[in-house]
Amino acid sequence: MLRRVLPFLLGAVLLAGAEDPFEPPPELAAYTRQRTLGQQGNAGKVAVLLRSFFAPKEEGGLGIEYDNAYTRTPRETWRDRKANCLSLTALYVAACRSIGLEARYGESLRISRWRRVGSTVRYERHVVAVVAGGTIGQELVADFLPEVRKGAQLIAYLEPRRVEALFYSNRAVELLAESKPEEALQAAHRSIEVDPGLGVGWNILGVVQRTQGTDAEAEASFRKALEADPRDGAPCGNLESLMRAQGRDAEAQTFREQGLEIRKRDPFFNAFLAEEALGDEHWAEADKRIRQAIRLLPQEPEFYLVQARIHLAQGQTKDAIKALEKARKWSLPDMQSRFDSKLALLKNLKPA
Incomplete structure (x- = not known):
């Protein structure tokens, strides 16, 4: 058996007040038109634009580097030339829409990642862009993971409000890691306001609440997370951890078994x-x-x-x-x- 205990399990890993966090940089539309000039079909435009995100500046590209430490808005991505998959996807969707391409958000159901950051285990989902290919039924997927997997794409569409909620839940995780609990709590609540049905958002709200010592509120949030998404084992792990800390071992064991049953298929x-x-x-x-x-x-x-x-x-x-x-x-x-x-x-x- 493993010696390590998995403590707080976080969901997918945008704070900007009430404004739209995905507002594109003003220079994006002109840049996109210039890079896709002369490309007739949608597939050609999508491919050229995708390459230009990573091409070096001396070749006319943006020279963006993959960086999973911080979830940036499209404007921050343009400024910093760094981004994770969610930030890159948001910038790419905005770029496609600026030249009239039909672009949507999607989640790759066959790609996820678990990783340990200090004492925390993070569960990160993967967001992609799906662009209409120009012929009936054709769709083109823009995937920004650095290690692209062959035959791995199985896409579920994401509504814009869900992606925005994921943005704020990401920022809550990152702010918590930066020892900014009040800002993290604000971001977590904003995620729930945007999409009350997002289990990840409720789970992360519970994690933030527990770090602040409000265990009753944290337990309620974890239970709402599990109700919203019964297939997510992260709230089970958090409920187990919380209940063991309170001496509620029988209840903790129930959630442990439930979590293992869910995650054994992951x-x-x-x-x-x-x-x-x-x-x-x-x-x-x-x-x-x-x-x-x-x-x-x-x-x-x-x-x-x-x-x-x-x-x-x-x-x-x-x-x-x-x-x-x-x-x-x-x-x-x-x-x-x-x-x-x-x-x-x-x-x-x-x-x-």
């Missing part, structure tokens, strides 16, 4: 647990968890990379090579080179 959570077990040198648990992740999502290259690390930690060089070869197989062509040097190094090692 391949990314299993991969996260595998990495946690790897860090604790619990090889059998790490192997079990990564195998479960691969069974649930067999075309995810990052899972095979974790599996290779587990094998290497145990001196199983041949098995590590096999895992890396699978990671390379399921990566996009322009991402496969990242595995070549690792494979060459391992193949030159003598078996333990």
